[in-house]
Amino acid sequence: MSKYTSFPEPGDDHNPFQDPAVTQHSSNTEYATLDLYNPFDNKNGPPPPAYAATAPSAPQPVVPATTPPSRTTPTEPRNYGTSFTPQTAVNATTAELLRKQEELEKKARELERRERELDSHALGPGATRQNNWPPLPTFCPVGPCFYQDINMEISQSFQHTVSIMYYYWMFTACTLAFNLISCLSLFCVEPSGGVGLGLAILWVILFTPCSFVCWYRPVYKAFRSDSSFNFFAFFFIFFVQVIFYVIMTIGIPGWGFSGWIVSLAALKTSVPVGVIMMLNAILFTAQAAMGVVLLKRVHSLYRQTGASFVKAQAEFATGVMSNQAVRQAAANATASAAQGAFTGAAR
Template sequence: MSKPNPFDDPSNPFEDPSITSALTSHREEPAYQLETDPIHANSSSFAASTDDFSGATLKQFSAPEVDPFSSSDSPYQQSSTVSTPTPGALSGNREEELLRKERELEQRERDLEQRQQTITRQGRLPNNFPPCFPFIYLDINVEIPPQHQGVMNWLYREWLLFEITLVMNFIAILCVLFSHPPSVTSAPTDMGVALTEMFTHTAASFFLWYRPVYNAYMKDVSLYFFLYFVFNGFHILYTFYMAVGIPSTGGAGLILLVTLFSDGYILSGIFTLLATICWLVMGVMAIFLFKKTYDQYKAAGHTWKETKTDAYVHLGRSPTARNIAVQGAGAYASANRR
């Protein structure tokens, strides 16, 4: 049998014996075999044991579509929103704080209107202060809110104690003048100053710090609190200054007390001792109430900026200020026309 010519061009190249033998050798089992991976074996067994999902579509098992540009919360944004506060949250907290202050202000206005309506229903109440010559109406139980009536009552007692101290101081100086101690040469001057202070300081203390703090607690206005702090601060300094008892200042204080007891003027010394005690007690009481009022002023949220705003508002409501503003505007307009 003749061998086939390898240079012949058969019609089917895969019928070549060399190619056929090569293909047949590749179908045989290889001489080497890899070790079975237990992880792949388990996964293959799990895949074999599961149901047939050939009927399901790809959309049913695909991950949910997430728009990276959407504003809605996503699983990738959840951790960042929880850990870091956004500007919107900060602005929301600020709005809540402003709303809370607005509600408190509205509540104060309603309380004040209710008290005014109560007074209106009762008619215009007659003036009741001071009792000797009433020219103004004052009633802590009616005009002051209940939560501030306790402090206001103590402030009224402070003012009364100041009047008692002025009277006691004048009596002590008058006793010194009548006793004529040789070491006290300023008794006439002290008596004149003490008499003048008894009247002038009574009116000044009422209009400069007692009436402002009364209006402050009644109307809850920052400007009235500021006036009280300023003038009551000077009042405290004046109290301890008088308690020293410097000659020719009208003060029955420590210096005059030591001089009288050293010279043996017991009666004048006793009145001077009482006046000195009144000065010191009233000074300590004034400091305590000043601190208490300041704490309530800060707790109410008042600030120096609010005080300036209240001052501008009250200045604008003043008829004199309005007339000055109108005249100034007219002068400015006429100058521009020229």
């Protein structure tokens, strides 16, 4: 059977390595074999032609890529549709630094406020601070009457509200001053309105300091020391003040207020004067509306502080009895009553 095929029979003693083609190829030194060439041995000379043809050439210079390589790590997120540039990284770093700077500045202001609070407590209850309001010049014969520092004396949760009340007081003072200018302009075109001008002068002189003392200082002291008595004093006086603001907005003739009624009537006499008075009426309207909003805001904060009418009564009694003049008057009255009783008993 083996004579018809090229494959030997299993029983034949045939060595495949004795094949003439294999022996001829092994005797040819032109081919690179492991027995003939060792690439790590420099003594054998240059490599055979087969290895010389496939020898690696000189390394090519690496050209920097214009775009960053794509992410190949499976855990890293892939970027679809957007390109990451160095400018984006710079912007992100700058925003992070600005945010950290704002946080540090906020912490620095808080530490400074706490330091001032500690300094104020270190003064002791008997120590007095130098008054700083109103900020008058040094050559003025009258000095400041009050000490005011919202950042130091008021808790941080109430500082915003107290600051708004202070700015609101300044707004009311400016509105009254503008009301004086409006009444003066009306007096220039209509001399019979001298009564309104005189009352406008009285209102700006009376309401400006009284509003500061009667309702701004109580709300300031209420938030400073959580005083129930000052809260109730503010609510009563400020409610009456808001009623006056409504009357100012209406503008009753002859009352010295440039409200809507007086301003509309002034348009018939002089259009420029009527326009000025209408602007004053708009300011009065905004003043009344803001007063109602601030009254509700302070009342909501008052309910959070735990103040009550009972505490207000106790604070009033304590304050009255701690007054030196009141105690002296009570002592004198008691001594007079006792002396009268003793004299009557002796008779």
